[in-house]
Amino acid sequence: MKLLRVGPEGAERPAVLADDGTPLDLSGVTDDIDGRFLAEGLGRAGSARDAGDLPSIAEPGRIGAPLARPGKVVCIGLNYRDHAEETGAEPPSEPVVFMKASNTVVGPDDGVLIPRGSVKTDYEVELAVVLGGRASYLNSPAEARELIAGYAISNDVSEREFQLERGGTWDKGKSCETFNPLGPYLVTADEIPDPQDLALRLWVNGELRQDGTTKNMIFSVDHVIWYLSQFMVLDPGDVINTGTPAGVALGRPGEPYLRPGDIVEVEIEGLGGQRQVVA
8 A cells, every 4th residue: 555644734634545546535544644553554444445435535735744753763874885885984784873853754745944054965865664563672684574564765864064073973964854755655565575676766956866776775674673673662653764875965076965946856666756845
């Protein structure tokens, strides 16, 4: 299934796509697409869609993030060898973990705001994994797959000066307002049998900047979930951003960082696309 939320910011309605791409209203099945729904309600939504019991949404308007505000957004840094190389970093021997404020999550086509004082706002196409079960001290990566509710596109927008030149952890360069466009869909795990075989691309003003594949992850999706579960409890509705391939502005000498008026377009195979205007 492709789940989404449509409507004005703060008043989105839960929906699911019909086979012909029409959004169907899930309001009669759930109040929202959140952790509780992902843990308990996916089956009800699928049954209602297949039975033809859901009304269509004639004019969906804005598409919001496909998930109500997550409990936490956990991110993995330097998880593609080519990205580690372009930034001058050694490929890590263990996943590099940082957090991103949950209120950075916005809709896939909402504007991205350059923070006050920023000179190095950057882009990062990433595969986001959304949990549908609780993960705590998993015994092996093999246990992780059954806990995944689905996948989405994330643009892990980053301010590199804040992240790397201002001391402390990476979080301050990752948690600015609008810094995590998510969606347009949450595609349930059954539709993505192999998350390690997806193409990722990102354009700025029509120029292809990132062109990678999840085959090149250093640590697989399953490994990342297992690893994180050794240090924190992951709950239904939590989001994991799994890293970005090469091509970010940080790794392209002379490449300008994002400026007002730039248009960023993002896509991942099977997960749809995003388009943001930078302001």
